[in-house]
Amino acid sequence: VDNSWYGPVDPAPNAGWTEAPPRKGFFTDTSICIGCKACEVACKEWNAVPEDGLQMLGSSYDNSGALGASTWRHVAFIEQPKALGNQEPGFAGTAAGAPMTDVLNRTADSALQGDRNALGTDMAAVAVGKVDLGMPGMQLPGQADGAQRTDFRWLMASDVCKHCTHAACLDVCPTGSLFRTEFGTVVVQDDICNGCGYCVPACPFGVIDRRVGEKGVTKNVGIAQKCTLCYDRIGDGLQPACAKACPTTSIQFGDLDELRERAEKRVEQMHAAGIPSARLYGENPEDGVGGVGAFFLLLDEPEVYGLPPDPVVTTRHLPAMWKKAGLAALAMLAGGVAVFAGGGS
């Protein structure tokens, strides 16, 4: 079976690398993320990614909003009136009042729903008139079930390009700017990218984007950009900048096989510690993108973190489509031949 388009496969050899090193990746353990954003800063420092807007978003402590061309690591902050394992938030018995409905809350989720560029516009206008979409992260502040606040949790998670086994961005790139490295990662070459943007809707996670900004001031305006898993560092035996900077080892870099083993053990630990909702996300080679190179330990459903629950590589059906298109073309050709043949009679 050819798994080049779908299903488990080791992507570097599949892309033609001979004697490829073991596949590299990230294991981001969100259970020990403290939301310090050192990963965001270290990434920008190393990769010379420009500043991405100076607007407060009013979404907990998240002012980066989402992954994009100028934010390659993004820390999500999720405040919810839900319990986190056996954690005691200390709110029970305090004087919390009735649910409040007249304060509108924006969250990173709504940022992910809409045009990211809108985040940089008039925040007041954005804030007014937003509706609660009913997503887990859309809980209005204080809008708990009853009059008293009891359960509460503040989840933090550093998101990044998943470096999919089956990377649709790469599949659709017409210039060859996007390529599969010997480490199994996916990298954009900014000097080759022509800014066509095909990769942007192809990504099932909404990661890759074209950079906006003023030409001549900001570099690579219009060029598609995303995490390279620090291709220029790992080739020299260094860790990616974000993993190096992470103070709590929430971001771990290494051989993907080893990371998966480590992650399985960590999930067992979390379950034993009273957090049965802990789960891995993206580690399974049988999933819709063939497993990812940058997978996560989450403490709840992926939707809570703004991640798609069941991502599927958008080029999954490309071979079949080509086959059908080919058949159609053949049929047309045959028809044409028949016409000509008939006409000649």
Add this chain to the structure above:
Amino acid sequence: MAECHPVGFQWVMEAKARGAKVIHIDPRFTRTSALADLHLPLRAGSDIAFLGGIVKYILDRELYFKEYVVAYTNAATLVGEQFQDTEDLDGLFSGYDPATGTYDSSTWSYEGHQVAAAAGQRGAGPSGDSSEDGSSQDGGSDRAAAAAQEMGNRGANLEHSGVERDETLTDPRCVLRVLQRHYARYTPEMVEEVCGVPQHLFQQVCEAVTANSGRDRTTAWVYSVGWTQHSVGVQYIRGAAIIQLLLGNMGRPGGGILALRGHASIQGSTDIPTLYNILPGYLPMAKSGMESLDDYLDNVASPDQKGFWTQAPAYMTSLLKSWWGDAATPENDYGFGWLPRINGNHGTYQTVMDMLDGKVEGYFLLGQNPAVGSAQGRMQRLGMANLKWLVVRDLNLIESATFWKDGPEVATGELSPEDIETEVFFFPAASHVEKEGTFTQTQRLLQWREKAVDPIGDRRSELHFFFHLGRLLRERLADSTLERDEALVNLTWDYPVHGEHDEPSADAVLREINGYHLAGDKAGQPLSTFVEMKDDGTTSGGCWIYTGVYADGVNQAARRKSWRDQGGPWLAGEWGWAWPANRRILYNRASADPAGRPWSERKALVWWDEQSGRWTGHDVPDFPVTKAPSYRPPAGASGAEGLAGDDPFIMQADGKGWLYAPSGLLDGPLPAHYEPHESPVRNPLYAQQANPTRLNYGRKENLSNPPATEPGTDVFPYVFTTYRLTEHHTAGGMSRWVPYLAELQPEFFCEVSPELARERGLDNLGWATIVTARTAVEARVLVTDRIVPLHVGGNVIHQIGLPYHWGVGGDAYVSGDSANDLLGLSLDPNVLIQECKAATCDIQPGRRPTGPELLRFVEDYRSRAGITVETGNVLMTAGPAGEVS
């Protein structure tokens, strides 16, 4: 801790992964709370009630570590009959003088002995009268007589090493019983009423810390410096100290009270101080009236007391030799006369007052941005506008260098650039990667760092600046014969320089600090320990506690041996160097029982080895190394000789940990809960509302919101507290100019609960105006469940959180109003720190007025609350003066 010390927090996470329980006590739910097992929201400024409640819990159930407490603390020591507690005087201790707002602490002393009320009083002034009556020499008349100024930062002295003890702990006047009576009213119900902490949560904390203490287990308390920033700041830390001593958590691995400092090497800047009241190594500054070195030394420690402070003559003489070299001779008291003298409070806030009053001409700011980072920002700026010159050395053109053209007072019309005569000199500073030297962190660990890159452009190190400033001054004074110039002319100022810009050698400075022998066989060789220091001028050393950092001529602070190569993640004694003498845990004699055996195998640290007749173990023993546990000093012995073999607290005048402080503090021998200077709550515990000895500055620039004891409280019904966020550094000088950090928290915001948002009509991401008697600021609103209103005394108290990183100016990447502008000044009397973690305010939706309208807006609030310069300045509320004196 996760907010302000994310790198250090990795070890908390590591401990948690190994099973440690993490409890976070904080008014707001922070990034630390998010990872803790238990979070307790409490009312800002109520911590002593909380800590006192734990003390009561421990004492009521006799959960203290009895052997430890009896042997190592002053629990058994008898307090004199003359002592009266807050229980007797409705919130005051005996000795209070309402006329001056100060205590005569002589009534707090131990039974049978007069204890100097504060160290400064022993010398009894210029006459050199060393009478031991401990009478109030100047404490009563001089409101500026802070303990810090009197004592340096060392422990208070005692006249005698002998005290009366009752080791059965039954005598009603023994410290433990005094403690029990003092905290009798700190019940769980009272904790709930004062702090807003529900009893079931308080109970959990009490159970956790007591269950996790004893022979086999230890508990650590960790605080960030906001804990000290109260009008009772010193007593907060004392409260934690009492708990830790009762539970046997001092001098033992995994125990202690760990202060997380606000910047890199703040510990270093108190060891080698930038403070007016201390000299290197916590020796006190010389005071006016001290004619001779003997006058001074008399004041440091009584020769009759126990412990190592009796060696102060050797430390001080060596310090003077390091400063003045050959010019320091026995004949001239080693140059003691050249030291500047202090004659009162010269703390940072007093200096600002003096600026306003035209008493200060020039000001150096080094890595400090008081226009944004200090309480009463407005007063700071007005003060700086009243100087002749101002030198600012910083990485960026901070607001303290630009306030004269774009500060808030220019906008209101109170200042105009044309009228300000202050000449501002800005010097770009080299960053920590552009210079070499040491950092000293909170564990007292010195770590040498190399220079990574040369400073760009005109940036220079502080060392460069001060060395060349001194060089130039000395060149100009070279021919001076004036007496006043002798101190500078005679200074040893001979550091080798290198490089294009004549950078002085930081290594040479560290060697000088370490000290060396001046005479004998070893002349010129570095000292290896402060025990080698002499008081006869034959040794030199710039800071006695740092002696040993250059032992054997090796920069011990530069050691980088991984713990992996040192037998595991234990103390890693070969990484860097910790003062004193590379001890990693202070007072570690207490990690062994009175007989010298570890309390348990699990918590073994140092112990007595009978065979070799020495103390040994994993750490450098913090005890005379050959003194057997059974040793008892002969009657009348003093100094190190006076320490018994089971006196672990070797810097204390009686060798014991002080549950009760018979001297040394200006506001009481035991922590008592007082409300903050500004509080909407009447003190539920005592008639005495706030710290009766706090230092207030009642003047028109420093008005106070009315406390609950005065009318007008309802105009400012909310409590606010200030704090830092992970994304920024203090006043923003290192973060608001960095786009990658500025974008992460781009705007000044206030954090409010949904309940308060509804009460005041605040919209998430909208604007709010926060008002105090000082000014009004505007902030974006962040409505969050992480802030909860609290039930306090039957009322609901709303708290507002204000990060203080932003300031008004034109040069930073991001700017905004400054939270510190809202704060007034009310100081802890012991250390003169400002109360900036609890104050009152009003909050309204919308942006604040601008220009002169802002002044009218604030004035309207003041008149509605009836505020005058007298407001909040009644120190004693515990009844008529006659009843308590």
